[in-house]
Amino acid sequence: MFTSAIILAAGSASRMGFDKITALLCGKAVLLYSVECFIKSNADEIIIAAGDSNISAVEKLITDNIRTDKPIKIICGGKTRFQSALTAVSHTSPKCEIISIHDGARPFVTAELCNCVASAAEKYGAALAAVRTKDTIKSVSDGFVGNTPDRSTLWSAQTPQAARKADYLRAAALFDSADPAVTDDAFVMESFGIKPYIVEGSYANIKLTTPEDIIMAEAILKNSDKTKLRIGHGYDVHRLVKGRKLILCGAEIQNKEELGLLGHSDADVAVHALMDAMLGAVALGDIGRHFPDSDEQYKGISSMLLLEHVCRLLEEKNARVTNADITIIAEKPKLAPFIPKMQSNIACALGLDIADINIKATTEEGLGIAGNGIAAHAVCMVEMRSE
Secondary structure, three states, X not given: OOEEEEEEEOOOOOOOOOOOOOOEEOOEEHHHHHHHHHHHOOOOEEEEEEOOOOHHHHHHHHHHHOOOOOOEEEEEOOOOHHHHHHHHHHOOOOXXXXXXXXXXXXXXOOHHHHHHHHHHHHHHOEEEEEEEOOOXXXXXXXXXXXXXXXXXXXXXXXXXXXXXXXXXXXXXOOOOOOOOOOOOHHHHHHHOOOOOEEEEOOOOOXXXXXXXXXXXXXXXXXXXXXXXXXXXXXXXXXXXXXXXXXXXXXXXXXXXXXXXXXXXXXXXXXXXXHXXXXXXXXXXXXXXXXXXXXXXXXXXXXXHHHHHHHHHHHHHOOEEEXXXXXXXXXXXXXXXXXXXXXXXXXXHHHOOOHHHEEEEEEOOOOOOOEOOEEEEEEEEEEEEEOO
C-alpha cells in the first residue's frame, strides 16, 4: 500500500503565544521530531501543510536539517485544520492508497505507531491512535453535570489518524471545509459510516498547546530511554623489573629502586585496566583484541595514545565515560605524591573534570602479587545514547 504521511503545521498557536511548530524543544525544532519519525516509518512520501506565516521557516528547517531520499512536499495549508488536511490530501501522489494525518505539534509519535495505524486503516478503512481515559468524565450543560459516561468506554484521541484516501475524500465532501469544528479526521470517517479502529497509542504522545506543555515535553525528552548507563570493570597486572620507566596514568613515577613495569607497550597498568573497563562497558572486548602484543606498531607505545583510540571507539557507539574510579595495588614505590598528576592526565584524556576521576593506591600487606608487580582495577560509568 502506498501511504502518504501528512503533517499539519499551519495552526495559529493562539494558546501558545508563539509558533510552536518551529519552536525549539531540547535544541531541535518541534516539527523535526515528527518528520524524522515518518522518515523512519513505512510512509512513501511526506506532505507538510504549513501556514502563510511560517511556510518560509518550515522550508528552511527541512532544507537545513533533513537528508532523505523519501519525497517531502511543503504546501500552504488552509485557515482551518480540515482545510489544511484536504489541501494536503490533494497534493498526495496518484499512487496514494492510505493517508495518515498527524499533528505536527505532537513530537513524540513513533515510527512503530505510524506503521500500526496505517496498516489498521488499510484493513478496516480507518484507524487512529488513542489512549484510555484515566479521569472520570462529566458531561456538563449550563454549568451543571448532565451525566457521567462510563469511563471504561472512553478513549482520548491522538494522531496519526489514517484512512483509505478514496473514502476520506468522499466523506470530506459531506462537510464544509471551512468549518473549524471539524478537528478530528476519525470523526469525518465516522460520519461516512466507517468506524475507525483504535490503535493504542502512548500517554507520552502529547500535543503541545500551551507553554506548560513545552516544559512537560522537555522533561519527557530528558528522561527518555534513549540514554542508557552502562558499567565497565577492568583489571591488569604487570611485573616490576629493573631498567624500565614506571608509567602510571601517563605520569612517570620516579623511584630510587629504578623499577618499571615489563610489557609490550609502556606497560601503564592503570590505563590498561581503565581501557578494559571502557571497552567492557560497550561490549567491545578487551585491549588484547584491539592492541595485540604480537603487533610491532604497539611496541613501546604510550598507553595514553591507546586510550585516545579507545575514546574514539566509544564515540563511534555514541558513548562516553561519565566518571572513573581506579585502584592501583603496589607495595612499592609510594604513589601518593603522584596521584594529582595522574588524575589530571586521565581527566584530560577523557574530556572530564578532575572531580570525575578518582585514583587511589593501596598495598596487599605482603599477602598478594604486589611486590613482584603492580596491579590495577578500574570501574567506569558509560553513558550510551541510541540513534
